[in-house]
Amino acid sequence: MRNTARWAATLGLTATAVCGPLAGASLASPATAPASLQAPSALVLTIGHGESAATAVPLRAVTLTCAPTASGTHPAAASACAELRRAGGDFNALEADTGVLCTREYAPVVVTVDGVWQGRRLSYERTFANECVKNAGSTSVFTF
Numbered sequence: 001m002r003n004t005a006r007w008a009a010t011l012g013l014t015a016t017a018v019c020g021p022l023a024g025a026s027l028a029s030p031a032t033a034p035a036s037l038q039a040p041s042a043l044v045l046t047i048g049h050g051e052s053a054a055t056a057v058p059l060r061a062v063t064l065t066c067a068p069t070a071s072g073t074h075p076a077a078a079s080a081c082a083e084l085r086r087a088g089g090d091f092n093a094l095e096a097d098t099g100v101l102c103t104r105e106y107a108p109v110v111v112t113v114d115g116v117w118q119g120r121r122l123s124y125e126r127t128f129a130n131e132c133v134k135n136a137g138s139t140s141v142f143t144f
Contacts, residue, residue, distance in 0.1 A: 039116075039118045039120075040067055040119060041066035041084075041115075041116060041118055042067075042072075043063070043066075043114070043115035043117065043122070044061060044062075044063055044113070044114050044115055045062050045064060045111065045112070045113050045142075046058040046061040046111070046112045047060045047061075047109060047134070047142075047144070048109070048110050048112075049108065049109060050110055051108050051110070051127055052110060053110050053112045053125050060144060064081065064115075066080075066085070074144055075143075075144055076140040079139065080140045080141045083138060084117070089118060089120075091113060091126070094137065094138040094139075094141060094142075095138070096136055096138065097136045097137075097138075097139060100135070100136035102129075102130065102132035102133050102136060103130070103132065105129075106130065107131070108128070108129065108130070109128045109129075109131050109133075110125065110127045110128075111124075111125070111127075111134060112124065112125045
């Protein structure tokens, strides 16, 4: 009789330990469920001086996550994500700030972008004549 009681107690504790967390998960509130299913959008942007990414040493790098919410180390993550959404994730389609006047100084700045935009792999590189031209190349994406 003692072995049967011990066996029943062990079985009950084991069932509670194994099944307890599973029962709690089924009672989770809807607030813990994802708000919507969105493809990931997470990018790493770098800036360096030089003609190409192969020869330039990165000076600054930031992260930019746009889905499910705007975040990352980019100083203007929300506006950069909004600008990228308007361009459909195409960095060549970003609207340049036409009101900026820059010098003709040639001090090349290269920008690279690697990551995922709405679930598809993305790699981008562009060389600007100087820092002013880079900053005018978009409203907020390249200003970091």
